[in-house]
């Protein structure tokens with residue numbers, strides 16, 4: 001499977017773990033990193049690759065579906081502390097192996113983020129473009145505080161400790177979802193050599209300015225991040241049915257999906273008006289996280305309707321970080337379509 005530059009510098013594919021297990025190291029030489037979904041099931045053994053293990057159930061696709069990030073350049077890879085990484089000269093994929101999974105969530109989060117920052121800086125990719133977070137039992141409270149709120153404290157502490165801004169243009173795009181209680185924290189990320197451009201949503205309060213009703217420390221993420229990867233690429237953060245800072249359409253998954261897609265459409269308007277990057281909803285590759293597996297058809301239906309054509313969407317059962325939210329949707333637009 002030789003690299004095909006005509007398809008763009010970065011591609012995202014879905015492949016089952018069973019199929020990946022049959023591939024030789026040579027065939028995986030252009031793989032930047034892998035995200036292995038599914039509750040339980042084996043790890044991807046044998047290959048010296050960063051593999052993020054995300055303990056959520058896949059909906060409407062094989063239970064062992066993996067996302068495979070491929071690129072068109074020679075790769076380097078290694079391990080820095082608990083972080084396994086590969087990098088292609090402009091982009092770095094990082095996955096944290098959490099040895100300290102028994103630590104309190106706030107401390108485990110701070111340690112994971114410090115490790116990501118250290119590994120990215122050591123390799124010359126200091127800009128965090130996109131971070132994905134999966135927190136086991138995300139809506140449960142332990143020591144009196146919801147686990148998502150504990151996570152937000154640890155995340156912000158790591159940014160401050162590492163001299164990073166916790167608001168404004170350098171804040172990474174992100175998602176934060178639940179996972180099986182067996183997997184307390186999974187963190188994986190993309191980092192770049194050159195600074196991306198964060199985009200905020202004028203319909204929403206920036207998450208890093210949320211009032212303290214949502215926790216003692218605000219979440220540290222931007223609504224989207226735009227970057228040049230041999231052409232413009234857009235990473236849309238996990239997006240939900242939030243207007244201002246409030247959750248809207250409580251209990252109605254179709255309305256929540258429509259509001260979420262309005263929010264994503266507004267981010268595309270911002271990308272077009274401010275940065276000249278022209279995408280519409282039909283150009284994106286989506287990932288949808290559903291609190292209730294039974295909502296799959298409703299979410300797919302609303303997505304196809306809003307996009308105006310069938311779009312690719314990997315759907316997963318995962319709790320969303322506010323207990324009243326039923327769906328969160330993220331997206332990417334890659335140069336050349338990225339498939």
Ligand code: 3EB
Pocket residue numbers: 133174175176207219220221237238239240242321322328
């Ligand atoms: C929201 O808009 C919904 O804490 O990193 C979306 C994306 C959400 C990222 C995060 C949280 C995060 O607040 C939740």
